[in-house]
Amino acid sequence: MRSTDLSELAAFDAVARHRNFRRAGEERGVTASAISHAVGNLEARVGIRLLNRTTRSVALTDAGAMLLSQLSPAFGEIGSALDALNQFRDTPFGKVRINAPNSVAPFVFRSVIGPLIAKNPGLQLEIVATDRLVDIVEEGFDAGIRLGESLRDGMTAVKIKPRLRxxxxxxxxxxxxxxxxxxxxxxxxxxxxxxxxxxxxxxxxxxxxxxxxxxxxxxxxxxxxxxxxxxxxxxxxxxxxxxxxxxxxxxxxxxxxxxxxxxxxxxEDWLYLYYPTRKYLSAGLRAVIDALRV
CATH class of the missing domain: 3.40.190.290 (D-Maltodextrin-Binding Protein; domain 2)
Structure with a gap:
């Protein structure tokens, strides 16, 4: 497979997960138009429409849903394989995206970020603070932070500092x-x-x-x-x-x-960092958890 094919598949995977070209572009580090072009090339090459697009929404076709169901585990395996290389490094390498409520993010991270980055110079930490309800899987986050450990099925919760009242x-x-x-x-x-x-x-x-x-x-x-x-x-x-x-x-x-x-x-309420139970726990995310956990 050509590298361009893999990049097109990665672009489709990002759009399919986010249901949004702009957010997919932000995750991939390119423009929304570049993502759209890559997905268009993929659809032209396979001869099947994978996404239904309107000015307001993006939805998977039946063919797109089937492709995503097989791509996601494959990309997960690729990510796991690349992350396994961290055992040959002194510190973790790669990006970790965390979603946290804007109202608590300063208390969670203010004394943690400096030492965490200093200890792990290869770590790219991206924290998005918002009080709106976020689906961390759909929006491409590695983990989220919330009050209470009552979570939907398929999530693992880790108790973190500080307690708040x-x-x-x-x-x-x-x-x-x-x-x-x-x-x-x-x-x-x-x-x-x-x-x-x-x-x-x-x-x-x-x-x-x-x-x-x-x-x-x-x-x-x-x-x-x-x-x-x-x-x-x-x-x-x-x-x-x-x-x-x-x-x-x-x-x-x-x-x-x-x-x-x-x-x-x-x-006082405990805060919890949560992540998909089935998701491979990268070395970078493990470093974040170790820095935050009680």
């Missing part, structure tokens, strides 16, 4: 005008900044007492999906924010923010 905070100026809430029910008398997912769906503030989880549904006029913005809004005196305590800690320590309902805060 939420805190309710408001500015000292805000509490000059409002009393400190003593129970979650008191929040009904306060202005609360709503937490939402990137999709716009709100999520409840969680509290814990006597082992029971209590959920408070906020109804404030300001809704944000970014914890840094929530902290800034709380600092401005707009209302109370429900954020990672770690993010608010510097402002709590200097008195700009006041934490309340601390005795009601839900227990």
């Amino acid at each position: 939420f805190a309710v905070v408001g500015s000292s100026n805000y509490f000059e005008r409002h009393p400190l809430p003593k129970t979650p029910d008191d929040l009904r008398q306060h202005v609360c900044i709503r937490n939402i997912y990137p999709s716009g769906k709100p999520y409840a503030w969680e509290f814990s007492r006597a082992g029971k989880i209590i959920e408070f549904e906020t109804t404030g006029s300001l809704s944000l999906d970014d914890h840094e913005l929530m902290v800034e809004a709380a600092l401005s005196g707009v209302g109370l924010a429900y954020v990672w305590e770690e993010r608010a800690r510097p402002y709590i320590q200097n008195g700009s923010l006041v934490e309340c309902l601390a005795s009601w805060s839900a227990p």
Whole structure:
């Protein structure tokens, strides 16, 4: 097989997994038009349409689905064979793509990246931080990070540092005008900044007492999906924010923010790095796991 044939098959494999030419190009390090050209050449050579394309979507034909089902294991074996060469190197070599929630990524990686790269100079670490729901397999990530170990079938979870907890905070100026809430029910008398997912769906503030989880549904006029913005809004005196305590800690320590309902805060949550159970665990990903795990 010519090398151009293999590159065309790799381009098709990337598009088929991502269902997107742009993301396939980003994974392959080329333009979307180059990927489209390679797939077009492959289809012309085999004489069969492999993808149905519209301006908004990409879907596999029956022939394309059959080809992908046989290509994916083959490319997995090739990747495993290449990664096996790491045993002849002092440190791992190659790219590792990690997806992590934007709200927790700084706490997970801030003290890890420097030592990890210094110890593994051949490692190419790509971290994509977003709070939107991501299918790590479909979008070409080696692993993802999330709260809790409840995952879909076929995933392996590894407990990592640090443990995190939420805190309710408001500015000292805000509490000059409002009393400190003593129970979650008191929040009904306060202005609360709503937490939402990137999709716009709100999520409840969680509290814990006597082992029971209590959920408070906020109804404030300001809704944000970014914890840094929530902290800034709380600092401005707009209302109370429900954020990672770690993010608010510097402002709590200097008195700009006041934490309340601390005795009601839900227990600290563990973070987990997860990856497909059947996926070959590369030396690079093993190095990342070793740096993060508890």
